Structures are given as structure tokens and as C-alpha cells.
Amino acid sequence: MKVLITGGAGFIGSNLAKKLIERKDDVVIIDNFNDYYDPKLKEDRIKILLGGCKFKLYRGDIRDEKLLNKIFKKEKLDKVVHLAGMAGVRNSLLNPFLYEEVNVRGTMNLLEMAVKYKIKNFIFASSSSVYGNNKKVPFSESDSVDMPISPYAATKKCMELMAHVYSHLYGLNITALRFFTVYGPWGRPDMALFKFTKNILEEKSIDVYNKGKMSRNFTYVDDIVSGIITVLDADLPYGVMNIGGDREETLVRFIEVIEKNLGKVAKKNPLPMQAGDVPSTVADIRKLRKLGWKPTTKIDKGVKNFINWYREYYKIK
């Protein structure tokens, strides 16, 4: 099977690429290595994490229709996992038009290609943020998600709507996977686990919003990857699925696990809840479980793996 992974130099994309290559799928990656966070980390995911693996890499932008056409024509792809995008709720408040261009327009470009080149299965990254301030937990795919509270969340919802249109009109198999707070080795520097680890090691304080009373279904990257592959192999008609850990954890406990693994207590800087952020994202994952998938990594193990990776990558004893 030949799979295009958009955003394949990214956190989730690179981990997915590794797994697919290990099981002998042909992998093609497109990524623009943008500087939303240090592009060296993206380069190193390609060089180190995927070092020694065989795959094809295109350095380019999903907004570039000509390039996409060239890639789809040349590579004769079977399936697409579309992970390229502008991530990060808070940054989307500062750059809403960039989020719209990349996430919405970029996704439409890929959907057009999927129709033209008869792609058998198209999976893309949506987000738990589409649930906004919904009060009913756990969040279920059948809940209304018409009230996003950040430009980022609105682009993800928009991607789901557009994907439905393409699936309806052209019979594409498409699944929108709503990821719930993904963490693990090679993770993103703008996310809490990375920032907390860095600051605690550097004896700097960490910003703790809303007294750490937010709760999340933290999802270990290997569990996300196995979920994506489950759906990739299933070739389902249009659908939306939550993919998240099976335990509701508070940020307070998450910080405690980090402190335990670092052997250091964090200096905490209490701050009010941030604009655009949501107090609770807890997933109802029964739909994906029915396909035989289940998350297996608890935060104690997952955080430990991240910290081991962090120390090794940044050469910290």
C-alpha cells in the first residue's frame, strides 16, 4: 500500500511514517518544515527517527496545487493521511488567516486530488477542540459541535464539513479523527509536556492556568498511530471518530508525574484560564474501540518515555 502522509515531518506524522515503513508500506511525505516551532526538530525527526528508513520526501506546501498534482500523478498513491496543518489553539488567535489558508484551503486541495486520483481512503486530523465549551462529557461524535471557540477549532470543524461534501459528492472514503491531546517522544515544543519539562529542568517557573483544574484525555503517540492505522486499513465511508486516551487526568496530576520523573518540583506560576482554551476534553472512544482499537499507554509510562527521549535528544544528564 502506498500512503501519502502530509505533515510527515511533524510529531504525529513522523511517528506514523515509522510504523508504516516498519510494516512495509510505501510512504511518501510532504512537509513544508515551517517555523511555527524549531524546524530543526522536524529535520531531526526525518534524519534520526526515520534515519535508515526508505521513503520519499517532498519539501513543499499543501497550498501549492501544482506540486500536489505532480506528487499524486507521479506517486500513484493508494491512501492519504492528512496531518499537515497549523496546530495550536493559542497561535490561531494571533494568525487566524494563516490557519484558514493552510487548514481549510490546504485540505480542499488534497480532497480535490483525492477525487482526481481515486484515493481509496482519506484520513485527516481533526481535533477535540471542535467540542468547544460543551458541558456534556465525555464528548461524543454525535454531540453538536457548532460552537467552536478558537479559529483553530473552527478550521477543524470546517475541514470536517468540507470532507463530508467531497465524500457525499464523489463517494470518497473519509474519516476525520478527532485527536485528544497527543504526547510522547519527539513531541511539539509548544505543548504542555515539552514546555513543563524544559522549564523545570532549567529551574524556570511553569505557567499553570486555571489552577491546573483542566482535565484531559492525554493520548500517547503510539496509541494515536495504532488508531490511525486501524482506520487506514478499514476503508470506511465518511465518518468522524474520537481518538483519545481512556483515562481522564487533571493537569495537576500530569504535572506531578512530570515532577516525579524529573526528580524535581516545579515552580508554579498560577494564571487564569486562557482565551480559547477549554476546561475539559474527555473522549467517548467507543466508536473506534468497535474497530478493535484500544489505547494502552498510561501517563506514567508515556511521560517517562518522553522525558527519556528529551534528555537524550537535548543531551541533558
Ligand SMILES: NC(=O)c1ccc[n+]([C@@H]2O[C@H](COP(=O)([O-])OP(=O)(O)OC[C@H]3O[C@@H](n4cnc5c(N)ncnc54)[C@H](O)[C@@H]3O)[C@@H](O)[C@H]2O)c1
Ligand atoms: N498533537 C496534538 O495533540 C493534536 C491534537 C489535535 C489535533 N492535532 C492535529 O494533528 C495534526 C498533526 O499534529 P502534530 O502534533 O503532529 O503537529 P506538527 O506541527 O508537529 O505537525 C504538522 C506538520 O505539518 C507541517 N505543515 C504545516 N503547514 C504545512 C503546509 N502548509 N504544507 C505542508 N506541510 C505543512 C508542519 O511543518 C509540521 O511538520 C495537525 O493537523 C494538528 O492540528 C494534533
